[in-house]
Amino acid sequence: MAETIPAGSTTDGVIQVGQPTDARVSAPASYDVADFPVPHGREEDWRFTPLERLRGLHDGTAVADGGVRVEVTAPAGVTVETVGRDDARLGKAGKPVDRVAAQAYSSFEKASVVSVPKETVLTEPVRIAVHGEGGTAFGHQVIAVGAFAEAVVVIDHTGDATVAANVEYLIGDGAKLTVVSVQDWDDTAVHVGQHTALVGRDATFKSVVVTFGGDLVRLHPRVVYGAPGGEAELYGLYFTDNGQHQEHRLFIDHDTPHCRSNVAYKGALQGAEAHAVWIGDVLIRAAAEGTDTYELNRNLVLTDGARVDSVPNLEIETGEIVGAGHASATGRFEDEQLFYLMARGIPADEARRLVVRGFFAELVQQIGIPELEERLIDKIEAELEASVG
Amino acid sequence: MATLEIHDLHVSVDAEGGPREILRGVDLTVKQGETHAIMGPNGSGKSTLAYSLAGHPKYTVTGGTVTLDGExxxxxxxxxxxxAGVFLAMQYPVEVPGVSVSNFxxxxxxxxxxxxxxxxxxVKEVKEAMERLSIDPSFAERNVNEGFSGGEKKRHEILQLELLKPAIAILDETDSGLDVDALRVVSEGVNRVRESGQVGTLLITHYTRILRYIKPDHVHVFAAGRIAESGGPELADKLEEEGYEEYVKGGASE
Known part of the structure; x- marks a missing residue:
């Protein structure tokens, strides 16, 4: 039956302000990989990650050899540039917070900058296709949306690659940015990256992170607010199969008054050695009066042998807030549930499908992008077909 | 005319120290339109019979036959x-996360x-069936059995019975844990299905109370994994008076 993990009970670290800035990470944030010690696996921010499967991204032995093709398709009015390391727009959203993110920042040669001019409302999404061709790559991407502009960006990751890449979202005052990042890699890929959003005054950021593929995927979606009135909605959906490690480590830094955040991540796991990790850190600093935040993580374990680590963590330094809450629960699809559904005439594979569809349906509807909804449902069905049989 | 025939049924469960036989040769024939009450003390194997007929994987059939119209x-x-038409209303209906009642x-x-x-x-059919069982319409959007009270779970079982219209309905202690009002509502539901004449009912119960609402044609006393005595409704009256003592003596499976 559904087992509720009491809020915060599985955490053994809390966020502190001052030095070090973040007790969960092994070193202060920095652009330089040399500022981070090579992790050995016992650090709070690495203890869930199988380092031996990172293919050297964490210890400096990974060597870039290209192997990733990036294609950007953008509607008229959008500027797409490839820039050098010294471009002033890079690194503005925030510093890398772990060694692999810093490695990516220290190693990329060219960055891609997608800009939506102020007050431009796109009617078509910007599509960024990242296709792995078997190699190792470091990358950096900036998506900048000007004041009062509105854009949807869909980033698709496919193929096989070993990738460490960071993405920055710069959201201008009053702008609206929706980003969908789909990790639909082959089951051999390794993908580590930090996605940092800097949310402007009264701006709205909606992130949808969808992870189906990869041997190992470890992402850091992070939100910081540049001015009051910002709003961030972070949705995530993962389907972790046999042998996959999928890790989402969220951090929302409420350092500005009157901002809102809402997080909902849901994952299903199937097969032995499937491992999902969800870390949800929310920090409400003393200055962030009027904050309203909620985060939720739900997991559905479909078969024996799968493992979930779900760690919500809320640190509040001011009482002058609108609301703050979190919830985490992991439920198991049991033989008794299967029996119950089958005893009503429903075949076993359909019973499993029914449960998983139902589990994700609410979240998929919340995302509010009809085209994506259909694709997600289809993909979930395909995942089920592939692993049930 | 559907007929369920159980012949010399033997069923075991895995227990510490090897399989333990629970059912020891059950013979019973239930025809469409008939209602059979199976009564017996705790541990006599009543629920094992119910779950074995539905095919629960925990139970291993070691001998005998069960056929429905020869199949x-x-x-x-x-x-x-x-x-094929076998329906089991469960004593402990299972919560199914993520699946709404209406979808289910x-x-x-x-x-x-x-x-x-x-x-x-x-939609109309479900709505009317829910109304008859005094189930709040909001239940349609709730997850199956999740957070339902005992009585709500049982009403939900009978709702399924009414909608699925099986040939053979096995009601496993549907009356347990119900207060009088809920028992009446649930019994009325069962009776509506019975009145169609299309269902053979196997009513498994520990208590005679439900038989005031659902009148059986046949009453069987279950003890030590088999039917110890069969009779008409008057047998239930005798059990009401005398309890199961006579059947438990020397007959317990423990």
């Missing part, structure tokens, strides 16, 4: 049995009927 029920998977009912009805019910008539 070998024991060779069928759990879902095949349900589609429709998927089930589609499986049992062999085609998806027409949406317009289906």
């Amino acid at each position: 070998d029920v024991l060779a069928m998977s759990v879902d095949e049995r349900a589609r 009912l429709r998927t089930s009805a589609t499986a049992i009927r062999g085609e998806a019910p027409k949406l317009r008539t289906w």
Whole structure:
């Protein structure tokens, strides 16, 4: 039956302000990989990650050899540039917070900058296709949306690659940015990256992170607010199969008054050695009066042998807030549930499908992008077909 | 005319120290339109009979036969049995996270009927059935059995019974844990299905109380894994007076 993990009970670290800035990470944030010690696996921010499967991204032995093709398709009015390391727009959203993110920042040669001019409302999404061709790559991407502009960006990751890449979202005052990042890699890929959003005054950021593929995927979606009135909605959906490690480590830094955040991540796991990790850190600093935040993580374990680590963590330094809450629960699809559904005439594979569809349906509807909804449902069905049989 | 025939049924469960025999040669024939009450003390094997007929994997049939109109029920998977017309209203209905009652009912009805019910008539059918069982309409959007009270779970079982219209309905201690009002509502539901004359009912109960609402044609006393005595409704009256003592003496399976 559904087992509720009491809020915060599985955490053994809390966020502190001052030095070090973040007790969960092994070193202060920095652009330089040399500022981070090579992790050995016992650090709070690495203890869930199988380092031996990172293919050297964490210890400096990974060597870039290209192997990733990036294609950007953008509607008229959008500027797409490839820039050098010294471009002033890079690194503005925030510093890398772990060694692999810093490695990516220290190693990329060219960055891609997608800009939506102020007050431009796109009617078509910007599509960024990242296709792995078997190699190792470091990358950096900036998506900048000007004041009062509105854009949807869909980033698709496919193929096989070993990738460490960071993405920055710069959201201008009053702008609206929706980003969908789909990790639909082959089951051999390794993908580590930090996605940092800097949310402007009264701006709205909606992130949808969808992870189906990869041997190992470890992402850091992070939100910081540049001015009051910002709003961030972070949705995530993962389907972790046999042998996959999928890790989402969220951090929302409420350092500005009157901002809102809402997080909902849901994952299903199937097969032995499937491992999902969800870390949800929310920090409400003393200055962030009027904050309203909620985060939720739900997991559905479909078969024996799968493992979930779900760690919500809320640190509040001011009482002058609108609301703050979190919830985490992991439920198991049991033989008794299967029996119950089958005893009503429903075949076993359909019973499993029914449960998983139902589990994700609410979240998929919340995302509010009809085209994506259909694709997600289809993909979930395909995942089920592939692993049930 | 559907007929369920149970012949010399032996069933074991895995226990510490090897398999333990629970059912020790059950013989019973239930015909469409008939209602059989199976009564017995705790541990006599009543629920094992119910779950074995539905095909729960925990129970191993070691001997005997079960047929529905001559078809070998024991060779069928759990879902095949349900589609063949066997329905088990469970004593402890299971919570199914992520699946709404309305989705569950429709998927089930589609499986049992062999085609998806027409949406317009289906919505009406469910709504009316829920009203008759005093189930709040909001239940349609709740997850199956999640957070339901004991009485709500039982009403939900009978709702399924009414919608799925099985050939054989096995009601496993549907009365347990119900207050008088809920018992009446649930019994009325069962009686509506029975009145169709299309269902053979196997009513498994510990208490005679429910037999005031659902009148059986036959009463069987279950003890030590088999039927110890069979009779008409008067046998229930005797049990009401005397309890199970006579059957438990020297007959307990422990």
